Amino acid sequence: MIRRRFLAAALGLTAASFMALPATASEPKKKGGGVGYTQFRTVTAFTDVGRRRHGTLSVDMGLYTDNPKLTEQIVMMMPRLQDAYLTRLQSYAGGLTSQSVVDPDFISSQFQAVTDQILGQKGAKVLLGSILLN
Numbered sequence: 001m002i003r004r005r006f007l008a009a010a011l012g013l014t015a016a017s018f019m020a021l022p023a024t025a026s027e028p029k030k031k032g033g034g035v036g037y038t039q040f041r042t043v044t045a046f047t048d049v050g051r052r053r054h055g056t057l058s059v060d061m062g063l064y065t066d067n068p069k070l071t072e073q074i075v076m077m078m079p080r081l082q083d084a085y086l087t088r089l090q091s092y093a094g095g096l097t098s099q100s101v102v103d104p105d106f107i108s109s110q111f112q113a114v115t116d117q118i119l120g121q122k123g124a125k126v127l128l129g130s131i132l133l134n
Contacts, residue, residue, distance in 0.1 A: 040062055057131070060129030063115065
């Protein structure tokens with residue numbers, strides 16, 4: 001907050017004109033990944049590390065499609081897709097330990113299969129971000 005005030009004072013802008021700058025922009029704000037990209041919440045599953053301890057497997061992912069109608073369908077089906085991803089990831093993570101090596105190709109193929117099944121058509125591509133096992 002102090003930086004903003006300092007910057008506004010240094011540029012000679014008042015608080016009202018400083019806050020109005022983004023509102024006058026004519027370009028639409030693009031979201032990360034492009035127009036056809038739909039980001040999902042991080043999918044997290046538990047792994048069995050040993051007695052009374054557990055690890056976690058976290059996957060950041062999203063879906064990309066060029067079809068605007070399919071993008072709308074993805075947004076509508078997001079809760080079902082999220083649940084299906086969690087179910088598939090939990091079944092995979094059940095066999096992992098803290099020293100296991102995660103197979104991103106297997107996770108991607110499982111997520112792609114469930115995506116095509118729930119949407120009832122192909123055309124949405126699963127894109128994986130980061131995969132963390134600890």
